[in-house]
Amino acid sequence: MGAKRYKDQIMAQILKICEYGCVSKTKVVYASGLNFKTIKPYLITLGNYGLIETIPGTPNLYRITERGEKVLVHLNALNELMPQFIYKKIKFLKIFIC
16 A cells, blocks of 8 residues: 555646546546545545536546646646645645635
């Protein structure tokens, strides 16, 4: 089992996965290393903040929005600049979307 990931790291990873175009929930699950039960709240949260959009169909597809791309750039920059022990204390999205 790998190291614990924080919510912001998981959401950044999901945004990165959705960056490659329209992806299914299955693809997001396998690429992120989560399961279907745990991925659902992340997809809902990212959708509610307008960072990903859902394309209805069978199956539903997900893709990153322009706003999501901007947030991903900031999250990546923050991850590079801040040591892990400080970064884990920052609340995701409240910094970027208020």
